[in-house]
Amino acid sequence: MRRAIVTTEAAVLGWMARLSDDVPVHFPRVGPNGGWRFQPVASEDRLSFAGYRPTILPPGKLFAPVDEVLFNFVHLADGSFRASPVYETHPRVLAGVRPCDVRAIGLMDQVNREGTPDPHYLARRGATTLVAYRCAEPCSESCFCGAVGSLDSDEGADLFLTPLPAEDGEAPRVLVEARSDAGETLMEHLDGDPAHDPAALVARYRAARPEPFGRKLPGDPAGLPDALARAERSHVWRDHTERCLSCGTCNLVCPTCYCFDTHDEVDLADPDVGRRCRDWDSCMLNDFAVVADGHDFRRDVAARQAHRVKRKFKYLNDKFEAEAPFCVGCGRCGTQCTVGIDIFDIASDVLREHGGAA
Amino acid sequence: MSVMSASSEDVFVPRPARIIEATAFTGRERFYRLALDRPLGHRPGQFVMLSVLGIGEAPISISCGPREDNILEMVIREIGSLTQVVAKRVVGDVLGIRGPFGSGFDLNDFRGRDVLFVCGGLGLAPLRSLIQPVLAEREQYGKITIISGCRTPDAELYRDDLRAWSEIEGVEVIRLVDSTAHQPWDGRVGLVTAPIADLDIDPERLTAALCGPPVMYKFVVMALAARGVPADQIFVDLERRMRCGLGKCGHCQINDAYCCVEGPVFRLSDLERLPEAL
Numbered sequence: 001m002r003r004a005i006v007t008t009e010a011a012v013l014g015w016m017a018r019l020s021d022d023v024p025v026h027f028p029r030v031g032p033n034g035g036w037r038f039q040p041v042a043s044e045d046r047l048s049f050a051g052y053r054p055t056i057l058p059p060g061k062l063f064a065p066v067d068e069v070l071f072n073f074v075h076l077a078d079g080s081f082r083a084s085p086v087y088e089t090h091p092r093v094l095a096g097v098r099p100c101d102v103r104a105i106g107l108m109d110q111v112n113r114e115g116t117p118d119p120h121y122l123a124r125r126g127a128t129t130l131v132a133y134r135c136a137e138p139c140s141e142s143c144f145c146g147a148v149g150s151l152d153s154d155e156g157a158d159l160f161l162t163p164l165p166a167e168d169g170e171a172p173r174v175l176v177e178a179r180s181d182a183g184e185t186l187m188e189h190l191d192g193d194p195a196h197d198p199a200a201l202v203a204r205y206r207a208a209r210p211e212p213f214g215r216k217l218p219g220d221p222a223g224l225p226d227a228l229a230r231a232e233r234s235h236v237w238r239d240h241t242e243r244c245l246s247c248g249t250c251n252l253v254c255p256t257c258y259c260f261d262t263h264d265e266v267d268l269a270d271p272d273v274g275r276r277c278r279d280w281d282s283c284m285l286n287d288f289a290v291v292a293d294g295h296d297f298r299r300d301v302a303a304r305q306a307h308r309v310k311r312k313f314k315y316l317n318d319k320f321e322a323e324a325p326f327c328v329g330c331g332r333c334g335t336q337c338t339v340g341i342d343i344f345d346i347a348s349d350v351l352r353e354h355g356g357a358a
Numbered sequence: 359m360s361v362m363s364a365s366s367e368d369v370f371v372p373r374p375a376r377i378i379e380a381t382a383f384t385g386r387e388r389f390y391r392l393a394l395d396r397p398l399g400h401r402p403g404q405f406v407m408l409s410v411l412g413i414g415e416a417p418i419s420i421s422c423g424p425r426e427d428n429i430l431e432m433v434i435r436e437i438g439s440l441t442q443v444v445a446k447r448v449v450g451d452v453l454g455i456r457g458p459f460g461s462g463f464d465l466n467d468f469r470g471r472d473v474l475f476v477c478g479g480l481g482l483a484p485l486r487s488l489i490q491p492v493l494a495e496r497e498q499y500g501k502i503t504i505i506s507g508c509r510t511p512d513a514e515l516y517r518d519d520l521r522a523w524s525e526i527e528g529v530e531v532i533r534l535v536d537s538t539a540h541q542p543w544d545g546r547v548g549l550v551t552a553p554i555a556d557l558d559i560d561p562e563r564l565t566a567a568l569c570g571p572p573v574m575y576k577f578v579v580m581a582l583a584a585r586g587v588p589a590d591q592i593f594v595d596l597e598r599r600m601r602c603g604l605g606k607c608g609h610c611q612i613n614d615a616y617c618c619v620e621g622p623v624f625r626l627s628d629l630e631r632l633p634e635a636l
Contacts, residue, residue, distance in 0.1 A: 070370045073411045079376070080452045081411050085368035115619070116369055116604040232633065259608030261601055262370075266412045274412045276370065281601075283608060291599050292416070292437045295572045297612075297634065307611070307634075315614035 002178040006201070007192030009172040012161065013047040015190045016095050016131070020045075025093040026062060028055050038062065038094065049096065049163065052139050054332050058255030059097050060105045063124040068278045070120060070262070075272040086275075087123035093186065095131035100145040100328040102132045103153030104255030107328075110320050111258060120278075129182045132157035134205065138214040142331030144344050146213035148221055149324040158183030164201060165208035175201045214329065215344055219351035221325060225314040227354040236349045237302035243339040244301050248282025250308065250333035250343070256316070256326040259283055283308055309346050369604060372409040372454030375430060380449055383433065383515050387480065388445060389421075392430045394455060400424060401462035402488035403595055403623040406432075407603050408444070409454030416440045417600040417618070420458060421483040423490030430455065433483035433515060459603035460622050463488045463567065463593060465495075467625075471565040471591075472500035474557070476550050476578050478570020482506050482515050484595050484622075485569045493526060500528075500563055507534040507550035507570075511541040550574065554581040561586035569595035575636045579626065592626040596635065 019025050026038045027047055036055040041047060073083040097105070105125075112121040132154060135145075145151045154160050162175040177198055178184040195201060219227075231237075251257040261281040266274035282288065284304050289297040298304050312327035327343060334342030379391035398406070400420050408418045416438060422431035436445040447453065465488075473492060477485045492499060504523060508514050514533070524531035532553045533545030546553070550570065564587055568578050575594055582592055598610035598617040610617035613632045629635040 071368060075411065079450060080374045081454065083371045083411070083454075085371055111606070116606070118604075118606065119368060120370075258606065261607065261609075262415060264412050264414050271412065276411070276415075281608070283611075288609060289599055291572075291597055292435070292441070293571070295597075297572075297598060303634075310614070315611075318614060 003184055003187065004175065004177045004195040004198040005187075005190070005192030006164070006173055006175050006195050007190065009049065009163070009174050011192070012174050012176065012190070013049070016093075017041055017045050017047050018043045019093055019186070023091050023093055025095055026059070027096045028052060028059075038096075047096075049133060052096075052098070052135075054098075054140055054143070054330050054335065056332075056336070057253060058104060058330065058332065059094055059101050060108050060255050062092070062094055062128065063105075063108070063121050064258065064260075064278075064280075066280060068120065069275045070278055072275045073273070085119070087119060089123050089127045092128045093131060094128050095133075097130060097132045097157070098135055098139065098330075099132060099153045100143070100150045100330045101255055102130070102155070102157050103150040103324070103328045104330070105130065106153065106156040107256050107316075107320070107322065107326055108258060109156055110322070111316075114320065129158045129186050130156060131159045131161065131183075131186070133161045134163060135213075136163045136205075136209060138210070140331055140335065142335045142342070142344070143214040143329060144217070144331060145329035146211075147215060147217045148327055148329040150328040151213055153328075154179065159187060162202055162205045165204055175205075214331075217344070217351060218348050219355045221313075221347070221351075223355050224325065224347060224351060225318065227350050227356075228310050228314045230354040231306075231350050234350070234354060236346065236353060237306045239349070240341055240346045241301045241305045244284070244305065244341055245338055246284050246286045246301055246304070247338060248285045249336050249338060250341070251282035251284055252280055253332040253336045254312075255328060255330060255332070256312065257282070259288075283311070305346070309343060309350070312343065313347060370456070370602075372407070372411075372415075372456045374452045375455040376452050377447055377449050378429075380447065384513050386436045387433055387513075387515060388436075389515075390432050390434060392432070392453065392455070394428045394430055397426060397428050398430050398455075398458055400458035400487075402465070402491055403462035403484060404458035404460045404487075405484070405600075405603075405618075405622065406430070406455050406457035406459065407600070408432075408434075408440070409456070410440060410443050410447075411454055413443045414440045415454075415456075415601070417459075417603065419484035419487070419595075421486050423487050423494065433480065435480055457603060459600075459618055461620060461624075463595075463623050465491060467593065468492060468565050468567075469498045470500070472560060472563045473502050474559075474564055474566040475502075475504045475506075476554075476566060476568045476570070476574075477504070477506040478550050478574040479508050479513070480515070481569030481571070481574070481595070485567060486516060486519065488567055489523065493523060493529070496526065496528070501558075502529045503532065503557060504529065505532045505534070505550050505553055507536070507548075509536050510539040511535055511543040512539075549577070551577045551581040554578070554585060557585070559585045559587065561588070565591045565593070567593045567595070572597065579636070589627040589630075590625055594624055594626055594629070594636075596622045596624060598622070
């Protein structure tokens with residue numbers, strides 16, 4: 001059995017901060033102008049699990065950063081070129097990741113591993129140790145991880161932390177479970193009492209958390225793929241795009257959106273030297289499916305919305321044979337949407353209007 | 359940041375391809391023959407990602423049949439930021455190539471059948487990658503008909519090829535323009551759908567391959583359906599925006615299908631589950 005210990009929350013937080021002396025540690029914190037974000041910590045920082053709100057960007061973006069360099073190139077004197085791919089393999093710790101985001105990272109691992117593997121994502125991911133932390137309560141009024149089955153997701157985590165219900169007068173305690181060799185190694189210098197029956201402790205945590213946990217869909221989400229197939233000509237899409245600005249924010253903050261575009265950059269000082277970069281892209285932007293002669297294969301905003309929602313609840317889970325949807329219920333897209341369009345409301349309407357017997 | 363050696367193959371890194379021929383076909387389309395470092399090893403109907411490093415990358419159809427040498431042929435229309443730069447490149451210049459990508463055509467779907475090619479405009483370029491291998495083993499097929507249409511006489515591609523193909527026994531080539539635009543023209547005037555109504559078609563024996571502008575497919579499919587050609591004997595080569603060729607970037611997605619991996623060639627009957635296709 002992998003190592004499992006119980007220790008105080010303060011000890012875990014202090015240990016995580018001190019890890020940053022050896023390796024960059026990213027942890028969710030409030031930014032200087034508000035808004036939660038995963039950011040590097042320093043060993044003297046006082047970290048906290050309390051008051052967590054969903055970060056503006058999901059932690060998995062660490063493996064597919066904005067403006068990522070895919071390769072550098074040099075034009076040679078004979079007219080040819082030399083291109084050198086760039087792989088980031090610096091060890092890092094990504095800590096305080098909530099289960100919904102753990103699930104999203106697990107799905108992105110699958111996306112980048114299957115078919116033609118993406119060596120750039122996999123290099124960053126392989127060099128990162130993931131420390132997950134279970135939620136004791138919904139992290140926002142928008143969250144619906146419980147409804148889409150990501151509340152207990154742990155696949156891909158190297159260490160899994162479970163907050164234990166506090167006993168009277170006792171300092172808050174945490175169950176720390178290693179889930180991989182990397183996790184075992186990382187927790188080498190974290191002391192605590194051995195947990196002989198971690199499952200019983202997890203059961204205590206589960207019994208103490210609210211039920212339902214976060215928002216609840218008006219039907220079984222397992223019925224969404226079929227309901228979506230029946231919603232091809234539904235008014236739902238128009239209803240939920242009347243205010244849409246096609247700004248693409250929902251895609252940018254989504255932990256399972258991975259569509260991209262590329263662009264080249266050239267050194268101004270030496271135009272023979274440059275790089276090809278990858279950018280995040282958004283299927284809600286109105287030029288996403290435009291081809292060279294100007295034809296737009298998804299011109300209507302309602303069609304783009306339908307496409308986005310089907311990717312999350314049907315297309316990608318079908319393609320990757322995932323048991324649960326690609327929407328992990330983090331609530332980011334609905335919270336960040338400029339005009340308050342929420343994928344939870346869309347999924348709810350699809351279930352209400354098109355759910356039921358096939 | 360560690361940089362691995364350039365010798366390692368990365369799916370995003372193009373291979374150098376030197377231009378050994380660049381011929382103007384029309385005012386905005388040029389024919390290119392490129393020499394790669396090794397044979398491309400492609401199937402008919404596949405495509406490559408073409409790069410000018412420092413400018414960008416775009417999907418371009420392969421226009422020659424499968425070959426054993428390291429030569430690649432393509433037709434490039436000067437239409438976007440990349441192709442405008444490519445248009446200024448000359449023999450000896452080096453471009454970047456990734457691929458080949460996509461499903462392509464399978465000759466076994468056509469062998470033993472009458473074959474109809476319907477090409478609209480630039481659609482002749484990818485279909486030539488199928489026409490060439492079909493004509494190279496002419497005896498394996500029944501009657502072959504090539505319908506090729508373009509806007510005006512000066513927009514016609516592969517004029518010499520079309521003429522040469524028309525001289526092969528059992529091959530009928532029907533060339534059309536939408537309008538003669540007061541230019542000399544020795545073909546017909548009309549849309550590519552027009553000749554289908556009068557063709558001598560045995561719907562039991564015919565397999566068709568289509569490629570053209572997005573608007574073309576629906577009407578050609580209707581014309582073929584009217585002649586009794588079943589949907590499982592019609593292959594369409596579809597155009598989409600593509601950024602990776604790897605089924606990842608999302609731009610080419612048609613419902614749940616990634617056109618760059620599952621397409622760009624589809625059997626028409628398989629498109630019933632993809633309402634976004636045509």
